[in-house]
Amino acid sequence: MTIQEASERYNIPMEILREYESWGLCGEIKKIMGSWQYDNTDLERLSLIMTLHDIGFESSEIEAYMRLREQEGTDAQRMRMLNQKRSCTLDEIHFRERQLERLDYLRFHVRKQTIDTNFKEE
Numbered sequence: 220m221t222i223q224e225a226s227e228r229y230n231i232p233m234e235i236l237r238e239y240e241s242w243g244l245c246g247e248i249k250k251i252m253g254s255w256q257y258d259n260t261d262l263e264r265l266s267l268i269m270t271l272h273d274i275g276f277e278s279s280e281i282e283a284y285m286r287l288r289e290q291e292g293t294d295a296q297r298m299r300m301l302n303q304k305r306s307c308t309l310d311e312i313h314f315r316e317r318q319l320e321r322l323d324y325l326r327f328h329v330r331k332q333t334i335d336t337n338f339k340e341e
Contacts, residue, residue: 242285
């Protein structure tokens, strides 16, 4: 499958595919008649890359993770990276929850003022 076919079939932006190729991790890709050919192994790697991207990893973090994945005995390092991203995500969720609480507090007061104003007018 060519880079264009992979991009269209799996909805992967071309810039991500080109970045992936630039990392030199596509050992199974063969260049045939000037076009890169992706096999199932490459598509599995790209799926992981897209997952890492979707959960908030930066390109440099994705590259580091993928390089570690190619090495033996790096499970602990990869788990640390995932745990760190999870912790940051939880911090962000908690921050957003506090924002919602404050927003709801303000909404409550606006509604209360509206009700009090309408009650006084009657």
